[in-house]
Amino acid sequence: MTNTMLLSWVTFLYFGAFVFYLFHLVFGKEFWGKAAFYTVLGGLGAHSLGLLLRWQESYTLGIGHAPLSNFYESLIFFAWALVLLYVIVEWRIKNRSLGVFVLPLAFLLMAFASLAPNVSDRIQPLVPALQSNWLTSHVVTCFMGYAAFTVAFAIGIMYFLRNIPLFGFIPEADVLDELIYQNAVLGFVFLTLGIMTGSVWAHYAWGSYWSWDPKETWSLITWLIYAVMLHVRYVRGWKGKRMAVLAIIGFAAVLFTYLGVNYLPGLHSYLQS
Amino acid sequence: MTKQKNPFWSFFASVYLTITLLVFTVVLSIVGTFIPQQEAARGFVQGIPPGLASFLQTMQVFDLFHSVWFFLLMLLLSLNLIVCSLNRWPLTWKQFRGAPLSGEEELFRGLSPERIFLCGEDVGTMTGRLEGLLNRKYRRIGKTQGKEDAVIIYGEKGRYSRFAVYVVHLSVQLLILGALMGAFWGWEGYVNIGEGETADAIDLKGGKGTKALPFTIRCDKFKVELYANGAPKTYRSDLTFLKAGKTIYQGPLLVNHPVSLEGVQVYQASYGSSPNGRASLAFSRGGQEEKIIKVGPEESFSLPEKEGTVQIVRLEENLMQMGPAVKILVRSGQGEVSFWVFQHIDKIREMNPGVTEQVPMFNPALFKPYLFALKGIEESYYTGLQVSRDPGAPLVAASAVLMIMGLIGTFFSSHRRIWIKIQTAGEKTKISIAARTNKHPVVLDREVRQLTEQINISLEKGST
Numbered sequence: 001m002t003n004t005m006l007l008s009w010v011t012f013l014y015f016g017a018f019v020f021y022l023f024h025l026v027f028g029k030e031f032w033g034k035a036a037f038y039t040v041l042g043g044l045g046a047h048s049l050g051l052l053l054r055w056q057e058s059y060t061l062g063i064g065h066a067p068l069s070n071f072y073e074s075l076i077f078f079a080w081a082l083v084l085l086y087v088i089v090e091w092r093i094k095n096r097s098l099g100v101f102v103l104p105l106a107f108l109l110m111a112f113a114s115l116a117p118n119v120s121d122r123i124q125p126l127v128p129a130l131q132s133n134w135l136t137s138h139v140v141t142c143f144m145g146y147a148a149f150t151v152a153f154a155i156g157i158m159y160f161l162r163n164i165p166l167f168g169f170i171p172e173a174d175v176l177d178e179l180i181y182q183n184a185v186l187g188f189v190f191l192t193l194g195i196m197t198g199s200v201w202a203h204y205a206w207g208s209y210w211s212w213d214p215k216e217t218w219s220l221i222t223w224l225i226y227a228v229m230l231h232v233r234y235v236r237g238w239k240g241k242r243m244a245v246l247a248i249i250g251f252a253a254v255l256f257t258y259l260g261v262n263y264l265p266g267l268h269s270y271l272q273s
Numbered sequence: 274m275t276k277q278k279n280p281f282w283s284f285f286a287s288v289y290l291t292i293t294l295l296v297f298t299v300v301l302s303i304v305g306t307f308i309p310q311q312e313a314a315r316g317f318v319q320g321i322p323p324g325l326a327s328f329l330q331t332m333q334v335f336d337l338f339h340s341v342w343f344f345l346l347m348l349l350l351s352l353n354l355i356v357c358s359l360n361r362w363p364l365t366w367k368q369f370r371g372a373p374l375s376g377e378e379e380l381f382r383g384l385s386p387e388r389i390f391l392c393g394e395d396v397g398t399m400t401g402r403l404e405g406l407l408n409r410k411y412r413r414i415g416k417t418q419g420k421e422d423a424v425i426i427y428g429e430k431g432r433y434s435r436f437a438v439y440v441v442h443l444s445v446q447l448l449i450l451g452a453l454m455g456a457f458w459g460w461e462g463y464v465n466i467g468e469g470e471t472a473d474a475i476d477l478k479g480g481k482g483t484k485a486l487p488f489t490i491r492c493d494k495f496k497v498e499l500y501a502n503g504a505p506k507t508y509r510s511d512l513t514f515l516k517a518g519k520t521i522y523q524g525p526l527l528v529n530h531p532v533s534l535e536g537v538q539v540y541q542a543s544y545g546s547s548p549n550g551r552a553s554l555a556f557s558r559g560g561q562e563e564k565i566i567k568v569g570p571e572e573s574f575s576l577p578e579k580e581g582t583v584q585i586v587r588l589e590e591n592l593m594q595m596g597p598a599v600k601i602l603v604r605s606g607q608g609e610v611s612f613w614v615f616q617h618i619d620k621i622r623e624m625n626p627g628v629t630e631q632v633p634m635f636n637p638a639l640f641k642p643y644l645f646a647l648k649g650i651e652e653s654y655y656t657g658l659q660v661s662r663d664p665g666a667p668l669v670a671a672s673a674v675l676m677i678m679g680l681i682g683t684f685f686s687s688h689r690r691i692w693i694k695i696q697t698a699g700e701k702t703k704i705s706i707a708a709r710t711n712k713h714p715v716v717l718d719r720e721v722r723q724l725t726e727q728i729n730i731s732l733e734k735g736s737t
Contacts, residue, residue, distance in 0.1 A: 127506075
């Protein structure tokens with residue numbers, strides 16, 4: 001299948017971009033920065049094309065659906081959303097240092113999708129429960145949220161590394177703080193939408209908008225953690241280090257919501273396939 | 274203010290309480306995903322000492338999300354939200370309505386130099402020009418006389434966003450209320466209906482007894498369609514809903530497409546092969562003409578001339594990997610004899626020569642002089658329906674809409690206020706810009722920068 005070929009090439013492009021970002025920071029030459037950014041753009045373009053091809057291929061197979069229906073496709077979309085968000089952030093803050101931290105995450109997601117033995121890259125037909133118009137909106141909103149939380153996490157890590165001489169290229173604390181906050185807000189709004197679209201879907205498919213299935217519960221836990229984070233900022237004026245810590249804790253909850261709950265029994269466990 | 278001294282009031286007005294409650298909710302939820310809940314807890318309970326098990330059961334640890342603890346947390350959170358909102362409301366209202374032009378001299382202290390301009394025009398000209406500039410982008414433009422000959426003009430934007438956070442909190446209240454309504458007045462249960470059968474009651478979830486439905490459901494047909502790879506494609510029940518013998522609704526029920534009738538939702542939840550499939554059983558007497566009869570399990574029929582009765586004892590889709598088979602029991606004057614009749618007996622004989630002699634149970638001619646043959650088993654399904662009623666759902670849906678609107682208002686807009694002071698400074702006119710926002714200082718900075726650029730442009734134009 002062309003799409004999986006293309007997508008596995010994208011994995012290398014993201015790795016290449018990461019290496020260029022590293023060169024950029026080691027040698028300080030703008031050339032490497034530009035090379036990295038254009039590699040990312042090229043990767044994102046090929047990535048988008050791969051997603052579209054996969055979508056089209058599913059129609060050729062006669063089981064047409066958006067490429068958002070199994071674990072492989074969710075990993076690929078997660079990486080896509082992450083890189084897209086990264087490009088927007090780099091373009092807005094005009095600073096390339098974040099690339100060193102985000103690109104390896106995108107690379108890992110892609111590599112895991114392509115290489116992990118228990119992740120099938122086959123285009124599978126939709127079982128009855130997945131045959132819903134809410135599938136696309138639910139998956140897109142959830143993973144946009146996850147991507148924003150991942151960026152917030154990467155900046156949280158940068159916050160703690162910025163005083164180490166090697167990482168002198170990291171922007172100052174205020175900028176990081178604002179970026180953590182902005183990405184947490186973006187993630188929070190998307191996660192809220194993701195939970196809502198999921199609830200509407202569950203209402204139609206499972207007969208209840210909320211069943212305390214582990215994934216549902218963990219999405220609520222994640223939501224509450226970020227809700228706490230936003231409250232302590234607005235009301236108690238928390239900034240800087242504390243926000244960075246919360247961004248890291250929040251991301252741990254995101255990871256558990258995405259991957260950890262698959263080891264707990266529940267309605268969402270079809271993701272294991 | 275007396276209410277601030279009231280200990281009850283100040284306890285519930287605290288944001289620390291909110292944070293604490295949210296953290297408790299998080300902890301309870303985490304525990305609830307690791308300790309098996311409800312039906313899943315049964316096996317777990319048997320594996321721990323009975324004393325501990327009964328203690329945990331009393332503490333409602335195995336149904337945390339419907340426990341008194343969770344209920345209490347939600348109640349406290351709800352009270353906390355109400356008190357916090359009431360507490361803050363007067364200030365918000367003041368900031369919303371507030372006469373913006375009083376005591377603003379404070380605002381102009383310690384301004385950064387890029388927010389102060391000097392120009393040649395007189396105060397009157399500049400005032401008119403800047404008023405025009407503010408008017409284009411801001412609302413509630415006002416003007417007042419400051420100290421000495423200074424003029425202060427004012428404009429603001431997004432003051433309604435001050436209410437957005439109240440909308441979010443109202444939506445949380447509605448959500449809790451809707452969930453409680455569902456918990457108290459809603460119900461959920463399951464019923465299996467075989468093809469051609471009817472049901473007018475369901476088994477409530479968690480073994481809480483049965484519940485009569487306001488109508489009768491008849492399953493006319495159940496169908497499974499598979500993809501080429503064997504994965505399920507469609508589960509479909511053709512249902513008829515009856516009330517007092519009259520059809521009130523008839524139509525298919527599919528996964529993701531529930532049927533909603535009289536406030537009750539009916540969902541396609543599961544299915545199964547029903548034990549009452551029917552066998553097409555053929556028999557002939559001593560090589561005479563074959564007769565075919567359709568029988569279900571436990572049913573019997575008589576052989577001609579009262580030579581005996583035949584009862585279907587078992588019906589198997591695939592017995593010992595040898596295909597469909599029925600076990601029959603023939604009662605006659607000679608006593609009882611029981612044996613299996615396979616559909617593919619010829620093939621079985623071919624594969625295992627002499628099998629019917631070695632295993633008389635597999636011989637379809639065991640009851641002489643009759644020969645039995647199985648023509649096929651018609652599979653029969655039952656459909657598994659989930660039936661529920663949740664009077665809180667519309668409230669929850671409304672809360673979702675409100676919450677999103679509120680969140681967008683809270684996070685993506687802010688109340689931005691700009692004051693421009695125009696005063697004479699010797700030969701020249703001095704313009705100072707002060708600005709305040711309730712959140713997102715970055716956005717405000719950008720706006721002020723745009724404004725100063727525009728002022729610069731207008732000054733350049735004015736001077737040429």
